[in-house]
Amino acid sequence: MRHLALTALPLALIACSADDAVGQNSAASAAKPFRTSVIADFDAPWAMTFLPDGRMLVTEKAGEMILFDPKNGTKIPVAGIPPVDSAGQGALMDVVPAPDFARSGTVYFSFSEAGQGGKGVALATGVFNQASDGTTKLDGVKVIFRASPYVDGNGHYSGRIAFSPDGKHLFFTNGERQKFDPAQDPKSTLGKVLRLNLDGTPAAGNPLAAKGFHPAVWSYGHRNLLGIAFDKDGRLWEQEMGPKGGDEVNLIRPGLNYGYPLASNGSHYDGRDIPDHKAGDGFEAPKVWWNPVISPAGLVYYSGDLFPQWKDSLFIGGLSSEALVRVKLEGEKASKADQWDMGARIREVEQGPDGALWLLEDGGQGSQGRLLKLTPAV
Ligand SMILES: [Ca+2]
Numbered sequence: 585m586r587h588l589a590l591t592a593l594p595l596a597l598i599a600c601s602a603d604d605a606v607g608q609n610s611a612a613s614a615a616k617p618f619r620t621s622v623i624a625d626f627d628a629p630w631a632m633t634f635l636p637d638g639r640m641l642v643t644e645k646a647g648e649m650i651l652f653d654p655k656n657g658t659k660i661p662v663a664g665i666p667p668v669d670s671a672g673q674g675a676l677m678d679v680v681p682a683p684d685f686a687r688s689g690t691v692y693f694s695f696s697e698a699g700q701g702g703k704g705v706a707l708a709t710g711v712f713n714q715a716s717d718g719t720t721k722l723d724g725v726k727v728i729f730r731a732s733p734y735v736d737g738n739g740h741y742s743g744r745i746a747f748s749p750d751g752k753h754l755f756f757t758n759g760e761r762q763k764f765d766p767a768q769d770p771k772s773t774l775g776k777v778l779r780l781n782l783d784g785t786p787a788a789g790n791p792l793a794a795k796g797f798h799p800a801v802w803s804y805g806h807r808n809l810l811g812i813a814f815d816k817d818g819r820l821w822e823q824e825m826g827p828k829g830g831d832e833v834n835l836i837r838p839g840l841n842y843g844y845p846l847a848s849n850g851s852h853y854d855g856r857d858i859p860d861h862k863a864g865d866g867f868e869a870p871k872v873w874w875n876p877v878i879s880p881a882g883l884v885y886y887s888g889d890l891f892p893q894w895k896d897s898l899f900i901g902g903l904s905s906e907a908l909v910r911v912k913l914e915g916e917k918a919s920k921a922d923q924w925d926m927g928a929r930i931r932e933v934e935q936g937p938d939g940a941l942w943l944l945e946d947g948g949q950g951s952q953g954r955l956l957k958l959t960p961a962v
């Protein structure tokens with residue numbers, strides 16, 4: 585009985601804080617059911633991905649890509665990365681191996697650059713090559729897609745990459761660059777989820793091309809899309825940094841308008857109101873939203889065996905919330921499940937080959953840039 589009484593306490597506290605929140609019920613979780621091991625340290629890392637042999641590629645904000653071996657801690661710089669404009673939120677951003685990486689060695693990556701009209705996010709490919717002396721580079725690097733238009737400013741590039749489950753298409757996110765209206769502009773790729781062929785050209789059959797949209801557009805009305813991931817049934821989930829009090833997880837469906845900046849459960853950071861989502865307004869409402877915000881960065885869909893209780897969950901790295909956030913999926917439904925305080929801005933989340941969760945700290949605003957491995961607490 586005593587044990588029961590003690591465990592009931594935190595639940596009561598959670599219920600009180602949820603009453604105060606304007607957003608959906610919070611899901612603060614005090615006890616961590618995982619052990620956190622510090623594996624390495626990077627200089628403002630942005631993204632990571634596992635290669636089939638268990639090694640990782642890690643990007644750093646300023647423009648370095650690093651081949652990292654978690655077995656022995658070896659770091660090898662990857663040559664061949666184009667110049668990156670890393671001012672503000674600019675960075676060498678995402679990196680993902682191609683679906684046929686084992687055969688082709690092709691790697692897809694994104695970065696911000698200066699160009700005609702200002703700055704924008706570019707998508708590029710290169711072929712991973714490691715010489716017998718360990719020297720590593722990407723050969724034949726070429727930019728295969730650029731956001732349009734390029735504009736001034738250093739924010740909201742987005743730049744996340746995900747391959748469709750059949751490996752035939754590539755989804756790429758373009759942020760609205762802190763310019764608001766481009767998210768609703770049919771001709772712009774800003775504030776959109778894009779669907780491309782593997783060579784970077786717009787995919788045939790995109791839902792809005794016949795209505796005069798840029799032919800790459802898959803969905804629109806987005807703000808700063810810092811994570812996309814497919815679930816086991818092929819649904820595409822997206823999370824974005826919304827305006828004040830309006831961070832979102834969305835289920836992405838082709839051709840839909842997700843509302844920004846015309847509808848959001850948050851409001852502009854300068855205090856201007858944005859009408860909340862409501863039924864029948866023509867905008868697709870988020871499945872989950874946060875007020876106060878979590879500042880979602882990396883996103884991964886968990887399918888591993890090491891944490892069987894978390895299968896079919898989304899894991900989100902939180903920047904301002906300094907948290908690891910779990911969202912439970914149930915078909916097309918999503919709900920807040922856990923939010924663990926990590927004491928540092930979390931930029932990126934990945935699932936390792938054995939089902940461990942791997943996190944990258946952001947490296948900015950007092951956080952280090954450590955690589956963390958999460959395994960069951962037992
Ligand atoms: Ca990743």
Ligand SMILES: [Ca+2]
Nearest residue numbers: 848849850858
């Ligand atoms: Ca609102």
